[in-house]
Amino acid sequence: MGLKVDNLSGGYAGNQVLKNVSFTIEDGCIVALIGLNGAGKSTTINHIIGELHPQSGQITLNQVNIVEAPTAFKSQIAYIPEQPILYDELTLAEHLHLLLAAHGQDNDKSWDRVSRLLNMFRLQDKQHWLPIHFSKGMRQKVMLVSAFMLEAPLLIIDEPFLGLDTLAQRDVVTLIREQAQLGHSVLMTTHLLASAAKFVDQFVVLNNGQVDFVGTPSALADKYQLSVANLDDYFDLVRKETGA
Amino acid sequence: MGKQLYYQRFRQAQKTTIKYLRLLFNDHFVIFLLIAFGAGVLGYREVIQRANYQFLWHSDWTRLLIAVLLCFGLQFGQLITYFKPADRLYLLGNDHMVSRDYLQQAVTVSFAFAILWQLVAISFILPILFKMQLLTTVKLASLSLFLFSYKYSLLLLAREKLLMKPRLFINGFVQGLLRTIVPIVIIWLILVIGDGGLIIFSLVWVICVVMLAMFLHVNDKQSQQLAIDWLTSIAQAQVHERRILHFYATFADVPTQTYQVKRRKYLDYFLNRLTKRRDMMYSLYLLRLARGTELLSLILRLTIVGGLLIAALSTAPKWVILSIAGLMLYLVAFQLLPLFRETEQKKWTQIMPIAIQSRQRAFRQLNRHLMIMVGGVFVLSAISQGWLMMSYILGVLVIIGVALDRIYLPKQLKMKRKL
Numbered sequence: 001m002g003l004k005v006d007n008l009s010g011g012y013a014g015n016q017v018l019k020n021v022s023f024t025i026e027d028g029c030i031v032a033l034i035g036l037n038g039a040g041k042s043t044t045i046n047h048i049i050g051e052l053h054p055q056s057g058q059i060t061l062n063q064v065n066i067v068e069a070p071t072a073f074k075s076q077i078a079y080i081p082e083q084p085i086l087y088d089e090l091t092l093a094e095h096l097h098l099l100l101a102a103h104g105q106d107n108d109k110s111w112d113r114v115s116r117l118l119n120m121f122r123l124q125d126k127q128h129w130l131p132i133h134f135s136k137g138m139r140q141k142v143m144l145v146s147a148f149m150l151e152a153p154l155l156i157i158d159e160p161f162l163g164l165d166t167l168a169q170r171d172v173v174t175l176i177r178e179q180a181q182l183g184h185s186v187l188m189t190t191h192l193l194a195s196a197a198k199f200v201d202q203f204v205v206l207n208n209g210q211v212d213f214v215g216t217p218s219a220l221a222d223k224y225q226l227s228v229a230n231l232d233d234y235f236d237l238v239r240k241e242t243g244a
Numbered sequence: 245m246g247k248q249l250y251y252q253r254f255r256q257a258q259k260t261t262i263k264y265l266r267l268l269f270n271d272h273f274v275i276f277l278l279i280a281f282g283a284g285v286l287g288y289r290e291v292i293q294r295a296n297y298q299f300l301w302h303s304d305w306t307r308l309l310i311a312v313l314l315c316f317g318l319q320f321g322q323l324i325t326y327f328k329p330a331d332r333l334y335l336l337g338n339d340h341m342v343s344r345d346y347l348q349q350a351v352t353v354s355f356a357f358a359i360l361w362q363l364v365a366i367s368f369i370l371p372i373l374f375k376m377q378l379l380t381t382v383k384l385a386s387l388s389l390f391l392f393s394y395k396y397s398l399l400l401l402a403r404e405k406l407l408m409k410p411r412l413f414i415n416g417f418v419q420g421l422l423r424t425i426v427p428i429v430i431i432w433l434i435l436v437i438g439d440g441g442l443i444i445f446s447l448v449w450v451i452c453v454v455m456l457a458m459f460l461h462v463n464d465k466q467s468q469q470l471a472i473d474w475l476t477s478i479a480q481a482q483v484h485e486r487r488i489l490h491f492y493a494t495f496a497d498v499p500t501q502t503y504q505v506k507r508r509k510y511l512d513y514f515l516n517r518l519t520k521r522r523d524m525m526y527s528l529y530l531l532r533l534a535r536g537t538e539l540l541s542l543i544l545r546l547t548i549v550g551g552l553l554i555a556a557l558s559t560a561p562k563w564v565i566l567s568i569a570g571l572m573l574y575l576v577a578f579q580l581l582p583l584f585r586e587t588e589q590k591k592w593t594q595i596m597p598i599a600i601q602s603r604q605r606a607f608r609q610l611n612r613h614l615m616i617m618v619g620g621v622f623v624l625s626a627i628s629q630g631w632l633m634m635s636y637i638l639g640v641l642v643i644i645g646v647a648l649d650r651i652y653l654p655k656q657l658k659m660k661r662k663l
Contacts, residue, residue, distance in 0.1 A: 051332065074338075077337060095334070
């Protein structure tokens with residue numbers, strides 16, 4: 001069970017970005033998709049959230065195929081994009097109510113969980129604010145609350161720490177771990193390898209649209225003769241290797 | 245939830261429309277509407293009543309012209325979805341609801357608006373049909389039935405394009421044919437066929453449309469297998485919204501208009517020559533004007549429409565032609581103003597060590613050059629009306645141009661800066 005990406009090739013119209021990408025995320029696993037800019041991380045995510053149609057290959061989540069049953073597939077996903085997306089006309093609370101309704105979750109039953117998240121990210125007293133009054137970090141926090149409150153089987157986070165203060169970064173890690181403990185899969189992208197290595201189960205390394213490596217952080221560190229704490233140097237090594 | 249969400253957005257959009265209409269009717273639009281409508285009616289009446297146009301009512305080409313006009317009417321009334329960029333996130337996993345309920349409402353509402361457009365188009369050609377002695381009940385009913393049902397079919401196909409895997413795939417070429425040649429041919433046939441044949445034709449046509457509607461109907465089971473192409477859907481909604489804003493922006497200062505850029509490499513040669521040895525701010529305004537998608541096309545449209553009106557109204561009273569020329573020149577200057585405000589709001593402009601007076605001077609210079617070009621087109625448009633008319637237009641445009649440059653613009657630029 002969990003997410004299975006099998007021989008996925010795809011990209012944008014007339015431009016193949018991904019070439020036979022395969023990896024799996026078991027239930028309760030945290031996987032980080034890593035790679036330099038243009039490696040295909042965002043394209044992979046766009047395929048998994050159903051924004052792009054695969055040219056070939058399969059994507060299944062808990063045995064539901066994205067092409068055959070898109071609604072059933074997508075209803076299992078909570079997604080946090082790299083750039084916060086909000087409706088200018090909706091307050092914070094209205095965003096959350098809309099998302100709960102869209103996922104068919106009971107508003108009253110879920111609200112305790114939502115309140116806890118709002119408190120954690122210090123947004124409790126800003127429920128009636130419009131996005132125009134939010135700072136960059138606050139907008140990102142709204143995205144985090146929106147995704148974590150759903151407790152979806154697959155959580156996808158594009159750059160989870162972008163624009164967050166250190167307290168919020170720590171809270172995000174705690175929440176990601178909680179999701180995994182609940183048996184949900186987590187897929188994230190990041191460039192902060194050393195920080196991610198502390199809580200990630202596996203790294204999937206993408207290079208030019210192909211999977212270069214799949215394994216634990218320590219296995220990746222061993223492969224390049226680095227320590228886990230120095231994993232941030234990985235990209236320097238790759239650049240030297242490829243001459244990029 | 246899908247229906248409710250659509251109607252919630254529909255109501256919100258109507259509120260915005262009313263707000264914009266209020267802006268519009270408090271601005272230049274009323275004057276423009278009065279003059280343009282008056283001139284239009286005058287010209288149309290002239291064509292219908294004048295004896296020297298009698299040959300038109302016996303020509304086969306006029307039938308083709310009617311078909312083209314009605315086909316032009318079919319281009320109005322797009323699929324209105326009100327999708328927003330955040331939908332790709334907040335409605336993720338609700339594709340069945342969106343495809344089954346939300347988009348069905350979108351088709352219904354869009355069809356209601358489209359019917360209004362078609363009625364306007366039909367009303368427009370009624371006097372011509374009457375003159376051509378083609379105005380029978382059967383013909384009018386068949387024509388209306390065809391236009392309404394064809395528009396409905398186009399809306400269904402437009403909805404299909406928003407799906408990740410359309411059930412009916414139509415490539416760009418065929419789509420082009422369906423929007424142009426096919427309706428022109430069918431309308432022409434309706435105008436040619438006699439009443440008896442038309443009844444049979446209409447029945448067959450209705451059966452075809454009903455079959456298409458049934459094939460493209462989204463039931464509960466199908467909706468589970470349909471995925472929304474969010475990137476395409478959101479882009480389509482944004483294009484639609486931008487078009488509406490363009491319309492309002494032609495006559496009023498619309499606050500939420502988005503700014504988009506096109507590279508337009510083909511203009512590089514002219515831009516390089518025009519910006520050479522020019523003031524830096526002048527070059528900046530010119531480049532922004534040339535590469536913005538909104539302003540340049542808007543000014544071009546105004547110039548073309550103004551030129552055509554001046555050329556077409558050869559027999560209209562002088563004051564109508566001079567008013568149109570003056571009003572269009574004023575609209576061009578008015579339309580250019582947001583360029584100054586948007587440039588002022590850019591951080592780059594704010595940190596540049598250039599005095600506001602120099603910036604205003606450069607902007608006014610660009611405006612002068614533009615007015616000279618547009619004015620030149622207007623004067624040349626009156627060439628068929630003789631030198632005297634051309635000099636009248638030139639005189640009026642010079643007076644208005646000077647007033648705009650010396651009085652109107654300096655005042656507006658001061659105000660825009662404070663905004």
